[in-house]
Amino acid sequence: MSNLVNITRRDNPNTIKLRLNQNVHNSILDYVGNTPLVKLNKIPKKHGVECAIFVKCEFMNPAGSIKDRIGVAMMQDAKSAGVIKENTEFVEETSGNTGIAIAFNAAILGKKCTIVMDEKNSSEKVDTMRLMGAEVLKLKGGEIEVARQIKDKKPNTVVMLDQFVNHNNPRIHYDTTGAEIVSAMEKVDMAVMGAGTGGTISGIGLKLKETYPDCLVVAGEPEGSIMFNKFGKEHPFLVEGIGGHGNLIVLDRSIVDHFEDVTDQESFLMARELAKEEGILCGGSSGCAVAAAIKAARRFNIGAGKNVVVVLLDGIRNYMTKFVTDQWMEARLFMDPPERTMRRFIGAISKDSLRNFATNPLKLPNSTTEEFNFEDPVTKHLAKDCYTLAENGKKGKPTIGLLSRILDITRFVIVGEEGHDNDTDSDYFIPKGVVTGSDVLQYIYELRKY
Numbered sequence: 001m002s003n004l005v006n007i008t009r010r011d012n013p014n015t016i017k018l019r020l021n022q023n024v025h026n027s028i029l030d031y032v033g034n035t036p037l038v039k040l041n042k043i044p045k046k047h048g049v050e051c052a053i054f055v056k057c058e059f060m061n062p063a064g065s066i067k068d069r070i071g072v073a074m075m076q077d078a079k080s081a082g083v084i085k086e087n088t089e090f091v092e093e094t095s096g097n098t099g100i101a102i103a104f105n106a107a108i109l110g111k112k113c114t115i116v117m118d119e120k121n122s123s124e125k126v127d128t129m130r131l132m133g134a135e136v137l138k139l140k141g142g143e144i145e146v147a148r149q150i151k152d153k154k155p156n157t158v159v160m161l162d163q164f165v166n167h168n169n170p171r172i173h174y175d176t177t178g179a180e181i182v183s184a185m186e187k188v189d190m191a192v193m194g195a196g197t198g199g200t201i202s203g204i205g206l207k208l209k210e211t212y213p214d215c216l217v218v219a220g221e222p223e224g225s226i227m228f229n230k231f232g233k234e235h236p237f238l239v240e241g242i243g244g245h246g247n248l249i250v251l252d253r254s255i256v257d258h259f260e261d262v263t264d265q266e267s268f269l270m271a272r273e274l275a276k277e278e279g280i281l282c283g284g285s286s287g288c289a290v291a292a293a294i295k296a297a298r299r300f301n302i303g304a305g306k307n308v309v310v311v312l313l314d315g316i317r318n319y320m321t322k323f324v325t326d327q328w329m330e331a332r333l334f335m336d337p338p339e340r341t342m343r344r345f346i347g348a349i350s351k352d353s354l355r356n357f358a359t360n361p362l363k364l365p366n367s368t369t370e371e372f373n374f375e376d377p378v379t380k381h382l383a384k385d386c387y388t389l390a391e392n393g394k395k396g397k398p399t400i401g402l403l404s405r406i407l408d409i410t411r412f413v414i415v416g417e418e419g420h421d422n423d424t425d426s427d428y429f430i431p432k433g434v435v436t437g438s439d440v441l442q443y444i445y446e447l448r449k450y
Contacts, residue, residue: 029108032068033176035060037184037309042277043290049297051189051306055290056181059282059315063104064097064128066177066200066313067163071101073172074161075109084109089158091116093147095196095241096125097314098163103134116147121240124318165249169199170206178207181309190216190302192260192293193311194242194285195227198251204311205255216300219259220285220292222267227251228259233425238264238322238332239284241313260292260299265334267291268323275316284323286312321409331387331406333395338405386410388429390418400440407437 025031040053058066078084089112092102099115106113113134117126118141126136139146144164151158163169181188181204191208195201205217221228224235225243234245239262264284271287274280293310302308322328329335387410389398406413416431 027108028062029072029105031062032072033061034180037181038278038280040274040278040290043273044294046277047294049294049302050304051297051302051308053290053293053297053308053310054185055280055282055286056177056309056311057280057282058177058311058313059286059317063100064315064317065100066311067097067101068104069172069176070163070166070169070199071098071105073168074163074166075102075105077166077168078159078161083159084111087157089113089154091147091150091158091160092163093117093143094163096121096129096318097241099129099134099136100125100132102161103129103132106134107132114147114150116143116150118143120236120238122318122322124320128317163197163199163250167250169197169250170203170252173200173203174207175203177311178204182207182211185307185309187307188212188215188309189306190218190293190296190300190308191311192218192220192296192308193289194220194222194239194313195251195256196242196244198227198248200311200313202250202252202255206252208309209255216257216296216302217255218292218296219256220262220289221259222288223261223263228253228256229261232261239267239288240318241283242285242288258296258300260295262288262291262295264332268329268334271316271323272329280312281316282312283314283316283319285314286310289313325409327405327408330402331409333393336395337399337402339401386412386414388414388416388431390416390429391432392417400443403435404437404440407435407440412436 036057037054038057040055044051044053061068063071075084090102090106091114092099093116094102096117099117103113103115113129113132114137115129115134116137116139119138121138126138129136137146147160151160177200181191188208189212191204193201193204201217201219208215209217219228220242222237222239222243224233224237226232226234226245227243227248237243267284267288269287270291271282271284274282274287274290289310289312293308296302297308316324323334326335330337387406389403389406391397403413413435414431415433415435416429419428419430420426421428
């Protein structure tokens with residue numbers, strides 16, 4: 001007991017300061033918003049910028065992202081308007097975080113919820129939504145059309161809050177996120193964030209420009225997105241939740257002064273760096289925003305005495321099997337694998353099956369199950385989101401060590417050659433074979449004979 005008494009009485013300057021003004025709340029929804037604004041202490045210096053960079057940690061919201069704010073705002077608005085009734089169900093098209101926010105609110109309200117999303121998005125997002133009771137449909141395109149189809153089948157029951165057109169999207173960021181930054185900062189010289197629907201950057205940007213007229217608002221745009229980079233080359237990218245194309249209703253382009261293109265590799269490496277250097281566990285879109293902030297600080301000479309605020313949209317939970325994993329980064333050639341002494345790999349073949357689709361058929365709400373048709377052409381069921389290795393890749397012929405690392409996180413790898421079509425200015429991949437873990441094991445076994 002004496003040791004405990006001594007510990008409690010000791011004046012220790014390293015003791016964490018506790019916030020003792022905490023109250024008991026009736027709902028987890030009361031904790032949405034008022035997220036921390038944290039100064040980066042190592043990364044700015046490491047990258048040679050002298051301005052102070054502060055990050056708004058939106059992943060600290062209860063369901064894990066900035067979309068918690070619009071989820072609550074859209075739900076409360078619908079409830080006030082009398083749209084939500086006893087038999088109401090929700091449907092929403094989303095890249096994941098809004099779906100989590102809607103499922104989060106629907107679970108608290110005890111309502112059914114269907115989320116429609118692109119197959120690109122992480123399994124962690126899907127599992128989180130399903131855990132909260134949502135039905136999740138992963139499609140290869142046409143997500144908005146399918147969501148509206150579900151709503152149109154039961155127009156008096158199904159509510160689609162539709163973040164892409166809902167005025168509460170930018171409004172809540174003007175009223176809360178932007179206001180919180182203004183309350184915390186004496187001045188902001190530049191604000192940087194990604195944009196998906198455009199609501200976040202429009203709402204925060206307007207609030208900051210009203211308060212600090214000279215504040216630059218910069219969008220971090222994934223390379224391959226043409227949301228702001230209208231003269232860029234559109235192509236797929238791996239960063240989730242931001243970027244895209246088309247005319248967005250809630251995006252006020254006049255608010256955005258500049259954009260910075262950021263590659264997938266830059267985004268994910270920066271997200272990993274934020275974890276390693278600052279202890280901040282954020283997602284790839286947040287890495288994109290911080291990388292964009294560093295680029296913009298250099299471009300506009302934002303130096304000592306200047307303040308930059310970067311909005312970190314979501315956290316690491318959604319990407320544990322993606323950029324958090326070394327093997328995933330290595331498979332995408334974003335990192336080099338550990339050194340190996342194995343010989344270089346040439347190629348092998350194997351096979352996979354259609355078991356998953358046959359036993360887990362797609363079923364839209366209020367419709368019959370889409371049964372598997374064994375007369376379908378094989379091309380209809382190709383697994384397009386799979387790992388590939390090019391014998392003539394940008395880092396040369398891949399090693400068996402790299403192949404083995406990729407097979408830690410997937411069942412098979414397609415081996416082939418990369419090429420470029422000058423007529424269409426597009427890249428292509430010619431597959432030569434499929435490799436599994438069994439092939440690698442056999443290869444290693446055969447090596448022992450020599």
